[in-house]
Amino acid sequence: MASLPETASINEDYSKTSIKDETLLRFEPLSSCLDPNFWFKVCQLKLEVDKLDEVHRPLIGYYTSNNNPYMSFECSSFNQEVNDETVFKYIARGYCLNKNTIDSFKICDKNELLKEFGERLLDNIRSGKAIEDPSIIPAFDVLMYTDLKRYIFYYWFAFPSFSGPKYCLNDVPTLLLNTFSPTQFDSLVFGFKNLKINQRGFFGVVSTKEGNLTVMTLKDYIDLLKNNMESDSVGYLVFADPSDLLNNPGWPLRNLLYLILFHCPSIRTSVLRVIALRGSPTTKFSASMLFNIKVSSENFLRQDTIKFVGWEKNAKGIFCPKYVDLSKTMDSTKQAKESVDLNLKLMKWRIAPDLNLDIVAQSKCLIIGAGTLGCCVARNLMAWGVRNITFIDNGKVSYSNPVRQSLYRHSHCINSNTYKAIAAADVLREIHPEINSTGVVMSIPMPGHAANIDDHKNVDLLSKLIEDHDITFLLTDSRESRWLPTMLSTLHNKLAITAALGFESYLVLRHGVKIQDVSTGEQKLGCYFCNDVTAPGNSLVDKTLDQQCTVTRPGVSNIAGALAVELFVSYVQLKNNVLANAKCCLGIIPHSIRGFISDFQQIIPFTSSFFQCIACSTIVINDFLNKKEEFLNNVFTNPNYLEDLTGLTSLKNEFENIEIFEINDSDVEDSGTYSKRL
Amino acid sequence: MSMTCQQFVEYAADLKNHSDLIDDGWNLCQYQCPMNGSLINYLVKKKIQKKNKSLLKSIHSDSLMEDKIPIVCEYHILYNPSYSCPDVFFNMWYTDGKLLSLEHVWSLVHSFLKQNVVHDKWNAITQEMHPFSNTPFFRLHPCKNTHVLKMLGFSPKNNYKFNPLIAWLSTISPLIGLEMHLSYGNKELKS
Numbered sequence: 001m002a003s004l005p006e007t008a009s010i011n012e013d014y015s016k017t018s019i020k021d022e023t024l025l026r027f028e029p030l031s032s033c034l035d036p037n038f039w040f041k042v043c044q045l046k047l048e049v050d051k052l053d054e055v056h057r058p059l060i061g062y063y064t065s066n067n068n069p070y071m072s073f074e075c076s077s078f079n080q081e082v083n084d085e086t087v088f089k090y091i092a093r094g095y096c097l098n099k100n101t102i103d104s105f106k107i108c109d110k111n112e113l114l115k116e117f118g119e120r121l122l123d124n125i126r127s128g129k130a131i132e133d134p135s136i137i138p139a140f141d142v143l144m145y146t147d148l149k150r151y152i153f154y155y156w157f158a159f160p161s162f163s164g165p166k167y168c169l170n171d172v173p174t175l176l177l178n179t180f181s182p183t184q185f186d187s188l189v190f191g192f193k194n195l196k197i198n199q200r201g202f203f204g205v206v207s208t209k210e211g212n213l214t215v216m217t218l219k220d221y222i223d224l225l226k227n228n229m230e231s232d233s234v235g236y237l238v239f240a241d242p243s244d245l246l247n248n249p250g251w252p253l254r255n256l257l258y259l260i261l262f263h264c265p266s267i268r269t270s271v272l273r274v275i276a277l278r279g280s281p282t283t284k285f286s287a288s289m290l291f292n293i294k295v296s297s298e299n300f301l302r303q304d305t306i307k308f309v310g311w312e313k314n315a316k317g318i319f320c321p322k323y324v325d326l327s328k329t330m331d332s333t334k335q336a337k338e339s340v341d342l343n344l345k346l347m348k349w350r351i352a353p354d355l356n357l358d359i360v361a362q363s364k365c366l367i368i369g370a371g372t373l374g375c376c377v378a379r380n381l382m383a384w385g386v387r388n389i390t391f392i393d394n395g396k397v398s399y400s401n402p403v404r405q406s407l408y409r410h411s412h413c414i415n416s417n418t419y420k421a422i423a424a425a426d427v428l429r430e431i432h433p434e435i436n437s438t439g440v441v442m443s444i445p446m447p448g449h450a451a452n453i454d455d456h457k458n459v460d461l462l463s464k465l466i467e468d469h470d471i472t473f474l475l476t477d478s479r480e481s482r483w484l485p486t487m488l489s490t491l492h493n494k495l496a497i498t499a500a501l502g503f504e505s506y507l508v509l510r511h512g513v514k515i516q517d518v519s520t521g522e523q524k525l526g527c528y529f530c531n532d533v534t535a536p537g538n539s540l541v542d543k544t545l546d547q548q549c550t551v552t553r554p555g556v557s558n559i560a561g562a563l564a565v566e567l568f569v570s571y572v573q574l575k576n577n578v579l580a581n582a583k584c585c586l587g588i589i590p591h592s593i594r595g596f597i598s599d600f601q602q603i604i605p606f607t608s609s610f611f612q613c614i615a616c617s618t619i620v621i622n623d624f625l626n627k628k629e630e631f632l633n634n635v636f637t638n639p640n641y642l643e644d645l646t647g648l649t650s651l652k653n654e655f656e657n658i659e660i661f662e663i664n665d666s667d668v669e670d671s672g673t674y675s676k677r678l
Numbered sequence: 679m680s681m682t683c684q685q686f687v688e689y690a691a692d693l694k695n696h697s698d699l700i701d702d703g704w705n706l707c708q709y710q711c712p713m714n715g716s717l718i719n720y721l722v723k724k725k726i727q728k729k730n731k732s733l734l735k736s737i738h739s740d741s742l743m744e745d746k747i748p749i750v751c752e753y754h755i756l757y758n759p760s761y762s763c764p765d766v767f768f769n770m771w772y773t774d775g776k777l778l779s780l781e782h783v784w785s786l787v788h789s790f791l792k793q794n795v796v797h798d799k800w801n802a803i804t805q806e807m808h809p810f811s812n813t814p815f816f817r818l819h820p821c822k823n824t825h826v827l828k829m830l831g832f833s834p835k836n837n838y839k840f841n842p843l844i845a846w847l848s849t850i851s852p853l854i855g856l857e858m859h860l861s862y863g864n865k866e867l868k869s
């Protein structure tokens with residue numbers, strides 16, 4: 001208490017020395033700080049409650065006295081009641097005005113608006129409402145426009161205050177620790193904790209006769225001031241100070257001083273002792289400062305001279321609205337895209353820094369056959385971030401499909417009305433809206449099957465589709481249906497990956513692209529047919545091997561489909577001339593993968609292309625290029641045409657006794673010498 | 679090396695007590711589980727930190743004036759019953775409410791890391807939905823947390839002078855951009 005008389009003596013000095021070398025008191029402005037969930041609530045209220053009304057919606061702002069000159073807003077800011085939390089913060093009450101159009105946001109007169117905000121504050125001060133509920137002293141208003149379609153927000157906060165009067169410091173502000181004893185700090189904290197949350201931002205303390213302190217509400221303190229006839233002020237005015245500047249009090253004091261002067265005008269000739277509460281009750285506000293403040297201009301109460309200040313500056317220090325684009329977090333589609341990309345990026349960052357995800361994402365993938373394999377491949381492509389997927393299939397979803405074919409549901413089968421290609425493309429978009437998926441209902445023309453009316457048209461369509469995509473996944477369930485796409489992908493020099501299934505075995509094979517091996521002079525890696533000297537006849541009639549696809553162990557298609565996609569992803573990591581077992585950042589890129597579930601084995605043999613291949617040999621490609629119509633007619637109607645053309649017929653006689661199945665154990669045993677045999 | 683939920687609550691209270699002494703801003707919050715009404719205790723800290731703008735490689739649209747821009751950092755420390763260890767969720771955003779991307783979080787976080795700290799082992803920050811609020815939060819994968827506790831020699835049976843939760847948090851704090859006051863290291867666990 002030793003310091004109290006000292007303050008009084010300074011007070012005397014003041015009256016003698018008049019307004020010499022006075023330091024103008026500057027208040028540190030508040031800045032707005034918004035939680036992401038604040039904007040979610042803004043959207044919800046605009047859509048569900050306010051709609052087209054431009055209402056002044058009450059809002060609660062939070063601030064602290066911990067070196068934080070920010071007023072924070074979150075979704076609970078829209079609640080009318082503050083649930084008395086243990087979390088320690090001060091509350092401020094203001095309004096939010098959400099404009100309907102960007103134009104009405106832009107053109108409304110900002111000076112008029114600030115005057116409107118300020119006058120409401122003035123009314124609250126004049127009426128004494130702000131004394132009863134001090135949480136309306138640190139007033140604020142926010143003007144906003146919300147673009148709910150694009151999740152773009154324009155907003156401008158104002159913390160309205162009065163431009164006058166001017167205040168100055170009577171002396172250098174000091175730490176309250178120099179004035180108050182530890183016991184007095186204890187009383188301050190004790191009294192503070194007993195205040196209601198809306199009274200904690202502004203209150204008063206007076207000393208008792210015993211030298212102790214009593215904390216009282218602002219209302220009680222003002223009553224005390226009003227009844228005080230002495231020229232010296234009584235006790236201390238206290239406010240919770242958000243300022244982070246040692247010698248500058250925060251913005252809330254500005255309105256408090258005006259309120260005090262309005263209700264106790266006699267105070268203007270004396271020095272106001274103001275405690276800027278800093279820190280928190282747990283540390284007994286030990287960082288608090290004592291400001292001795294006096295008024296340096298007089299005519300502040302004249303109504304006509306009142307001017308308001310308080311628009312918030314943006315980050316560049318200019319008085320203008322702020323803008324924020326939250327589409328990445330608020331637009332569910334964009335959010336899904338971001339999350340998918342993030343997962344992939346994490347893989348890149350953590351495991352394979354050289355992984356080229358863009359080339360995967362940009363690849364246009366054509367999936368021929370939207371069955372068990374097609375569904376599995378599509379899902380794995382999506383998981384890798386592929387954006388463009390086209391399905392070709394002519395079948396409809398049937399009752400047996402949904403349990404194995406992961407894109408279909410029972411509802412697709414009812415009335416057998418849904419084409420697989422269309423359903424698959426739709427479901428992909430349902431899974432991930434960012435996918436650009438298309439379904440083409442088309443049957444693949446097949447050799448040896450009596451020509452269809454549409455066949456020639458379909459050859460052109462398929463040719464165009466293969467040309468327009470970066471990779472073709474050949475996932476149909478018959479050898480015949482793989483012939484044309486194999487030939488066309490070779491023709492267009494496009495990567496093709498074929499997957500074929502046996503009951504408990506699988507084959508995944510890449511082909512189509514010319515590969516020049518300098519050492520061996522080989523032109524390309526073998527296609528599905530290179531390894532098989534039987535030309536595709538009408539196997540749908542008398543052969544059941546490929547139809548075994550539907551009687552495979554269910555896991556086989558998932559393994560093969562996943563391998564096909566992984567092979568593709570590894571492949572595109574390298575630019576061109578990807579030799580068998582070439583190395584990329586993800587490991588090797590085999591030519592083919594054969595697996596056998598019965599003994600859970602997998603091998604990666606490679607074969608070069610066969611010069612007499614009925615699908616990828618130069619002679620076949622040239623025949624197609626030179627006399628397309630005739631060639632196709634021959635192929636579709638004459639089952640032996642291709643074998644005759646390539647000279648396979650004669651070759652076949654030599655190998656008469658060798659039994660060849662699509663995938664069987666003899667292939668495996670031979671695999672090491674496979675290419676030599678051919 | 680696991681920590682029981684009860685131990686977590688005790689250590690959390692101890693951490694909060696020390697935080698109060700130095701005004702560090704940790705709060706103990708409770709969340710009522712909508713499934714069974716049980717109360718879940720967790721620690722929360724929310725702080726506005728001025729970060730060097732150059733660390734945020736791409737420049738945030740309207741912040742050209744100052745070198746430092748305020749970033750709101752929020753940290754939640756929960757108990758993870760499946761891993762029996764503490765679990766940290768955090769988020770960072772600009773004062774306009776826009777969340778920082780993981781790239782930006784990383785660029786901030788790395789500024790805290792000393793060169794000799796091997797970070798590859800720790801590359802375990804992911805983004806997922808916060809279990810209490812349906813907003814995306816960053817998370818240090820809990821498997822890393824059990825690993826840290828193990829490294830610190832924590833075992834639920836032992837009695838320790840130090841608070842394992844604090845020890846764990848100080849170990850991982852550089853990875854999540856959390857500044858920890860040195861005094862946490864000097865204090866002893868009250869028993």
Ligand SMILES: [Zn+2]
Binds near residue numbers: 526528529530615616
């Ligand atoms: Zn071939």
